[in-house]
Amino acid sequence: MATPQEPTIASPKLDLSKKSRGTRNKRLRRLETAVRSFRVLRGLTPEQVDSFMNSYIIYDLDWADEKMMIETLGPDYQKKVGQCLADYYSVLNHLCAIGELEKMYIPPAMDLDEGLTMNQILYEEQIAKEIQLPPNAKVLDLGCGRGRVAAHISKVTGAQVTGLNIDADQIASAKAFNKEKKLSNEFIRADFNDLPLPLPDNHFDGFYQIQAFSLAKDHTKLCQELFRVLKPGAKLSLLDWASLDAYDPEDPYHQKLMKRIKPLIGAVGTPTPESLAKSLEAAGFRVLESNNASIDGVQWPLIIKADDYFRTARRALLGLVRVGLLPTHFKTLFDRLTKDCDSFIEADKARLITTSYHWLAEKPFTDSAASSEKAMKMDSSASSDTAVNRSEAESPASEEPPAVQEQKL
Numbered sequence: 001m002a003t004p005q006e007p008t009i010a011s012p013k014l015d016l017s018k019k020s021r022g023t024r025n026k027r028l029r030r031l032e033t034a035v036r037s038f039r040v041l042r043g044l045t046p047e048q049v050d051s052f053m054n055s056y057i058i059y060d061l062d063w064a065d066e067k068m069m070i071e072t073l074g075p076d077y078q079k080k081v082g083q084c085l086a087d088y089y090s091v092l093n094h095l096c097a098i099g100e101l102e103k104m105y106i107p108p109a110m111d112l113d114e115g116l117t118m119n120q121i122l123y124e125e126q127i128a129k130e131i132q133l134p135p136n137a138k139v140l141d142l143g144c145g146r147g148r149v150a151a152h153i154s155k156v157t158g159a160q161v162t163g164l165n166i167d168a169d170q171i172a173s174a175k176a177f178n179k180e181k182k183l184s185n186e187f188i189r190a191d192f193n194d195l196p197l198p199l200p201d202n203h204f205d206g207f208y209q210i211q212a213f214s215l216a217k218d219h220t221k222l223c224q225e226l227f228r229v230l231k232p233g234a235k236l237s238l239l240d241w242a243s244l245d246a247y248d249p250e251d252p253y254h255q256k257l258m259k260r261i262k263p264l265i266g267a268v269g270t271p272t273p274e275s276l277a278k279s280l281e282a283a284g285f286r287v288l289e290s291n292n293a294s295i296d297g298v299q300w301p302l303i304i305k306a307d308d309y310f311r312t313a314r315r316a317l318l319g320l321v322r323v324g325l326l327p328t329h330f331k332t333l334f335d336r337l338t339k340d341c342d343s344f345i346e347a348d349k350a351r352l353i354t355t356s357y358h359w360l361a362e363k364p365f366t367d368s369a370a371s372s373e374k375a376m377k378m379d380s381s382a383s384s385d386t387a388v389n390r391s392e393a394e395s396p397a398s399e400e401p402p403a404v405q406e407q408k409l
């Protein structure tokens with residue numbers, strides 16, 4: 001079980017108090033974002049709605065069953081999956097941004113008195129601590145969404161984050177947000193199944209990814225790429241969907257649940273805690289932690305909150321569709337989005353699956369890397385500032401993200 005409140009190197013600067021996080025600015029910004037996304041959704045063409053609905057075909061497939069992939073999508077299935085992912089996420093990110101889920105992930109259940117957004121913030125604070133960045137760090141975020149997690153991480157740690165995403169729409173949103181917040185993060189449109197990644201060797205001091213790896217075709221190859229682009233000593237923090245020990249792939253009822261859950265959470269692959277750890281190790285990383293980051297290993301209290309939110313939004317929007325104020329495709333989109341959440345909750349309660357599995361790994365030092373690292377440390381020994389201290393000095397006086405402001409006390 002993850003213990004996010006345990007002190008680590010960054011803890012002296014992190015104020016986890018909840019009271020002052022709910023600022024007016026935060027609510028205003030959310031409202032603006034929601035209105036923007038609402039307009040985008042209202043303006044979707046019938047072709048875009050069809051592409052979104054058709055993209056769900058990939059969630060009936062699995063990377064592990066190549067034969068079925070080829071039968072369904074043809075020999076260039078990887079490219080087709082990429083296109084479907086882009087079609088899916090270019091709409092989904094706006095469906096999520098209408099409300100609380102501007103970051104498109106269900107976080108680990110870390111504080112059951114709080115909602116999704118605060119649990120996301122708590123989880124991101126855990127990432128910021130556990131990847132233990134040096135000053136002036138460069139960090140990589142694969143499947144970076146709309147760059148909001150990157151903004152939070154860079155404000156907490158002072159690091160520069162490079163985010164990579166297959167969807168041009170989210171990259172544009174990430175860049176605009178980055179500019180608005182006067183941050184120096186970078187965003188690249190690229191498919192992480194198209195290797196090698198367009199990134200230099202030995203470049204990043206840390207890595208995180210949040211619920212994007214199940215969309216990677218070959219975890220070992222992707223981990224090998226990460227090994228190439230990370231510096232020795234760099235830590236990797238991963239949060240993802242995984243099927244757990246209690247899941248029996250031969251059990252017809254489990255199969256039925258799985259068939260419903262994959263489209264709901266948007267998963268193509270079905271990793272296990274062990275399979276992903278093996279991929280990390282095969283690429284040369286040392287796995288430091290492998291655990292479910294949710295309290296007591298269950299996430300359903302938060303899944304219920306997400307489901308309530310989408311059902312409420314659906315009811316309100318359907319009212320507007322009925323009186324002709326919104327196009328009928330809002331019904332199509334929200335019907336699809338809210339389908340089968342009961343199966344997800346049931347499977348989570350039975351501990352068959354989770355979307356809050358967490359791995360922490362490290363790229364080990366080789367002997368030569370260790371001695372040059374030692375020399376570098378001696379060079380910089382005059383400055384004992386942590387990355388978090390640097391962040392405090394250099395971060396612009398922006399009001400977002402609100403959680404970060406408090407961490408700078």
Ligand SMILES: C[S@@+](CC[C@H](N)C(=O)[O-])C[C@H]1O[C@@H](n2cnc3c(N)ncnc32)[C@H](O)[C@@H]1O
Pocket residue numbers: 082085089102103104105142143144145146147148149164165166167170190191192193209210211212215216266
């Ligand atoms: C479930 S969301 C994860 C949430 C995301 N980390 C965030 O902060 O909002 C998966 C993300 O991975 C991106 N993605 C999916 N497949 C990808 C691929 N093959 N290459 C790059 N990005 C991909 C999606 O566009 C989406 O932003």
